[in-house]
Amino acid sequence: MTQVLVIGAGPTGLTAAVELARRGIAVRIFDKRDGPSPLSRAVGITPASIDLLTPSGAGPAIRSEAVRFDAMVMHQGADPILTLPLNFDDRSTVYGLPQDRTEAHLIDALARCGVTVEYNRPLTNYHVHGDHILADFGQHIHIEARYLIGADGSHSRVRATAGIHFDGHDLPGHWSIADVMSKTWPHKDSFAGYMLPGGEVAVVVPMASDRYRVISSLPDALKALPVTMEVDDLRRTSEFTIQVRQAERYRKGSVFLAGDAAHVHSPVGGRGMNLGIADAADLAARIAAGDLEGYEDTRMEVGEQVIHGSERARRMIQSTGAAKLVFQTAMRGLNHSESAKHAIVHQLLSG
Ligand SMILES: Cc1cc2nc3c(=O)[nH]c(=O)nc-3n(C[C@H](O)[C@H](O)[C@H](O)COP(=O)(O)OP(=O)(O)OC[C@H]3O[C@@H](n4cnc5c(N)ncnc54)[C@H](O)[C@@H]3O)c2cc1C
Numbered sequence: 001m002t003q004v005l006v007i008g009a010g011p012t013g014l015t016a017a018v019e020l021a022r023r024g025i026a027v028r029i030f031d032k033r034d035g036p037s038p039l040s041r042a043v044g045i046t047p048a049s050i051d052l053l054t055p056s057g058a059g060p061a062i063r064s065e066a067v068r069f070d071a072m073v074m075h076q077g078a079d080p081i082l083t084l085p086l087n088f089d090d091r092s093t094v095y096g097l098p099q100d101r102t103e104a105h106l107i108d109a110l111a112r113c114g115v116t117v118e119y120n121r122p123l124t125n126y127h128v129h130g131d132h133i134l135a136d137f138g139q140h141i142h143i144e145a146r147y148l149i150g151a152d153g154s155h156s157r158v159r160a161t162a163g164i165h166f167d168g169h170d171l172p173g174h175w176s177i178a179d180v181m182s183k184t185w186p187h188k189d190s191f192a193g194y195m196l197p198g199g200e201v202a203v204v205v206p207m208a209s210d211r212y213r214v215i216s217s218l219p220d221a222l223k224a225l226p227v228t229m230e231v232d233d234l235r236r237t238s239e240f241t242i243q244v245r246q247a248e249r250y251r252k253g254s255v256f257l258a259g260d261a262a263h264v265h266s267p268v269g270g271r272g273m274n275l276g277i278a279d280a281a282d283l284a285a286r287i288a289a290g291d292l293e294g295y296e297d298t299r300m301e302v303g304e305q306v307i308h309g310s311e312r313a314r315r316m317i318q319s320t321g322a323a324k325l326v327f328q329t330a331m332r333g334l335n336h337s338e339s340a341k342h343a344i345v346h347q348l349l350s351g
Helices: 011-021 047-052 057-067 099-112 157-162 270-287 296-316 322-335 337-350
Strands: 001-005 025-032 071-076 079-087 123-128 132-136 142-150 166-170 175-181 189-195 203-209 209-217 235-240 243-247 255-257
Touching: 001 132, 011 025, 011 099, 011 132, 011 270, 047 057, 057 099, 071 243, 079 322, 079 337, 099 337, 123 157, 142 157, 243 296, 255 322, 270 296, 296 322, 322 337
Parallel strands: 001 025, 001 142, 071 189, 142 255
Antiparallel strands: 071 079, 123 132, 132 142, 166 243, 175 209, 175 235, 189 203, 203 209
């Protein structure tokens, strides 16, 4: 019998599988897609994630391919009002890499442990029988395991089958994304955020040499920018909605939730993938140690903090009227204090 079944081969499921496999735990990982996703949602990777992924070799591989942000520059319209420097110590680096490349490095690390992702395997149901789980993948495929990890994203089948509520709300409206190539964009190594009239926002994030991700709360990310961006190649446009939700529990007996299956929030702060990687690394270490008691409490508390922090930041960035004025005045004031700016960066990247 396999010890652990991981459902979902996004960054969370891959991290769980890698961290179990490198400790010699028998693990199988399944995904309903027919192969690795070519799409990238997350870009920003924190030093904490790199540290967690270092023993498997995935961390150094990600770090050597990723771009390294120099600064985060916030603008009111087109005017810069706050520059947060990065790279001033080993906890203040943000790496940028398209999510599909991060996943590719995790898949390589998994292969080094002799495990491959089993694609075209959608979990349809599972049943708990005493101390083991029988997972059903349709077409008469049933697999037995001691533990089941639901790393199957925000619409988690594992969570639904366990009857675990996903409490929270959906934010109104659609956000837009454009992935572009631009040789002339001036902020080659900086994250650039733009606060626009009416509480709207736009950001430009470097992903690779001359490649950028533009995101906005307005329907057309490129048109939303208050400055001109010369686009040499428009690789992809897309849109997404934002949910702010957390599972009411992360564990039901031998079934565990991690990553977006357990929590979702806005991309402000760029924490979702990093949080999922941390959940998965924690859970794998506990399974290997045979000490699972603390997983739910520990990770639910961290998840709650990240969701609140991300929502607080989003509300400030999207504030209007007097609240916006206060927030922008405070931002301008921060420019004069290096120690305050360093503290904010550490806070943004903690965990
Ligand atoms: C625009 C945008 C920008 C973002 N930027 C950042 C960022 O900069 N930094 C950051 O940390 N986060 C960011 N995020 C969030 C990040 O993308 C997610 O938090 C992350 O992808 C979650 O990983 P996951 O593995 O938990 O879930 P997912 O990536 O959703 O993976 C779930 C996997 O499960 C599979 N699956 C689903 N159902 C089944 C089933 N029944 N059977 C088998 N397989 C199944 C799916 O095919 C999928 O491969 C961003 C999100 C968005 C939308």
